[in-house]
Amino acid sequence: MSVVTTPHISSNGKVAPSERPAIAEKSAELKKWKSWQRLLFRIAFIFFISISIPNSPEWYKIVFNIDWTNLHYRDLYDIARFGSGINFFGNSIFGNALLGYANWITTLLLSIASGLVWTLIAKRRKTERNEYNILYYWLRVIVRYRAGIGIIGFGFTKLLPVQMPYPSLGLLNTNLGDFTAQKIYWLSIGIVPWYQVFAGVVEVTAGTLLFFRRTTTLGAILLFGALGDIVYVNFSYDGGVHVYSSYFVLLAAFLLIDDLPRIYRLLVQEKYTVAVHIYPVFKSKWQQFARAGLKAATVFVFLILLFKLQLVNFLYDPYKQPSVAGLTTLRGNYNVTEFRINNQLVPYSPVDSVRWQEVTFEKWTTLTYKVNRPTLIDLSNGGGDPQKDINRTFELSGTGGGRRVFHYYADTVRNVLYLEDKFKAVPDRRNRAAGVGGDGGTDKNLGVVKNGSLNGREIIARKSKADNWIPAESAAVIGTELDKINKRAASTRRVREFAEPQKNEKRNRMVFKYETRDGSHIILTGVNENSDSLYIILDRADRKYALAESGLQAGKY
């Protein structure tokens, strides 16, 4: 491997003669770096390598186990999204996570220490190099591809708008003040899917530009601007992804270091500016093939294949929405015309703590109702990668207002709904591959919440009925949820998750028989989670929303 520097000073003759000495001088500079530059480089090298490679064994395990014959978009997303940095000493400094940035600081301190040791050893052994031009080149390659792949993984969930779903009926019927700030931001993007597509295009474009040397600066500027805004959004709305978005800003800033002084020289100092780039030359055939092959593979996997998988996800299995269609006759908004509990009539009241106020049947297998009684709120972002509909909680996360959200299985022969509360005090871990810096409620997702009312013991102590709560004949009609989505969306990931034993599944349950002719008038009879018998009459409400619905919505229902 040898080195070539651009511009080709002698070959194209486009340089004014008066500028030639300037280039020669610049080239000389590149041949010997100043000692502080070399030290800084060594530190930067260790730091950026550390934050560009995954640091959790779990990531390697997950990626190693990917079934490439039957992929899910999340498999590639997991490759693209990982925790990094040196974490042998945990992710906090003196017990303080410093908003999640502690790992950066630990990594930086260790990089400084290693950089000094490196310098010392090089000096002692008298093997110190004059420059690191080629190593710097490769460091930039690693950072470019890390940032590019990472942002593309993120961007595709927007380009095919599933990251911020269109609000469900239950969310549309919730007061603005009853959401968390995080939820309000996510919804504000969810209502304009075409804008989300635009944001995704920006992110994917930025990532793609980073794959090529000549467009790297443009990509880095775009990445810096877009993700800089997202960092601020996350701090303002408490979105929980501030560290991961700052990560891209940091990588983008590193990639801009060379060109910023040049822009200053050209525009502000108004001087003739020559950017000298030093690239390795690949002489042997295998080197050329390896380079082209790796590059083509990256483009194929993260631009073409991921697009296809993400499209399938958007069409049939949007990851934040339940994917199984709800009963068609029952969909819509309902007023609770009559409500009897244990045979006692309770008239409509917005202040009663038992009486249901309104009901929605969503497009998918969810029923929600509103009641004026406090309940624990799911404060996560409702994201992650759950395959089971009951664990897809965007429709309840960050949402108060007394709404209860239940998943149902419908026995359409006997007209029975088997309902389970979608709220789970200690949710399953999400974003396992990402490790730290997952999406929201991370501590809770890791099961480390230490609070008297929520220590998990209480939940387990809650007696639930025997787990075969759905009689065999109904279960036969209901079928298996695993196969209820379009075949094109099937994946090994889905199969594996459905095969896993259930953890911690102590949920509120209700069983209702439903009677209706066309869905405009429904009678529900059954028992709620406290074994109270309920008799409920629902009448469809033709609710007109001021919010103009978008035609671009994910899923097939």
Place this chain on the structure above:
Amino acid sequence: MAIDTIHQPGKNYDSAASLQRLSWNAFAKISFRIFFIYFFIQVVPLDWKFYRDIFHINFASLQFADIFNIAHYSPWFFSGGQTYADWGIIFLLSITGAFIWTIAGNKKLKEYNLLYYWLRVLVRYRLAIAVIAYGFIKLFPIQAPYPSLSNLNTNYGDFTRWKLFSLSLGIVPGYETFLGAVEIATGLLLLYRKTASVGAFIVIIFTGNVFMSNLAYEGGEQVYSLYLITLALFVLTFDVQRLADLLVFQKPAAPVHFKPHYQTKARFYTKITLKTVFILFFVLLYGWQTGAAFYSGTGRFPQEPGLKGTTGIYNVAAFRINNDSIGYSATDPNRWQDVVFEKWNTISIRSNRPVVIDSNNVENFDDHSPGRAYELQGSAARHYYTYVVDTVTHTLLLKNKNRHYGEETLLLHYRKAGDSSIVLTGINERKDSIFVVLDKLNKKYLLEEVAQTGRQKPIKL
């Protein structure tokens, strides 16, 4: 004034990046003439309506909104602001003008470097005024205020997209301030020749996003934001070749070779003075006024205080109309469901009576109370009333704020029953007599609770 070149020409100088050629070809000259007329009409206030509006400004008590409106100038020929059709007309005018110019103009002129320079000055100052004007109303978060109590108690689906955009921005004043700071910094970069292209580039990205938001949220500033983008593109064009050479093509990049040279001191001082006056007026005075407006609480909500000690949301515990009692109902259009008393003199009533939405989707700040309608714009489900209190007779005179219901008035006698109840009696908008008992709700908002305790602690609400 003369041309001052940094690089002496004729010395084997052949960089492709050299834009300031000594002699422009015919194509360059004709396109320049078209662009010159086009941008001249777009940025220099020639529209008589502009002066009519200036004439109406009371300069003795100049408000930030007055300066904002000056900064919001763009010429229009038909009615109610600029449309793309106006661009078409201006473009046709430019082509016609350029045609005449080409025939009748001085054919010996080899280039328009000087004219190009001054046109770019006009465009970048025009652009700077615009982004600074928007920057300050975000820096001091006036553009999107924190949602009112009524807004917090309106269902998400009962707002229009535009309103949801504004409300979503309104809950994070810190973010709005950040956006404003970016815009102001961008505007300042545009005021200096050497940094103008960087500023223009940021405008393209920032306002590009604003333009997309206007499309997506059905905002009213779509044409205006694209107008600003075209100005930014024009400003950037001057440097785009050299920047592309440097950053993309990895070729040597030549700097600008042209800048104005002020031959007399008088001219130089004129320039300095003009620039100073500009900055004093559009940056310092405007910024000061905007800040003053923000801190004095003027903004987009009414200023008159409401009935003392009533702020909050109330459950309508009892409701009688012409002495017929009506129980709680989610469907009855006459039955009130809940009532909000704002800090200021607005009452909003939620009921199942439909609302024809009062929609406005442009920034309008010279909205004088009681007309200040931001609180109800783009919002259904609640009827909003401004009111006058007579504390002697204990009566409230309510007037519907929605322009579609301008005639509606209610005359209500109020009586406070205990700490948290209000009894209203009187006649409603249909001259029916009503009797209403309101019980204050101790409502906790998840939005505010989580803001205090964070998302790591469980919350029961």
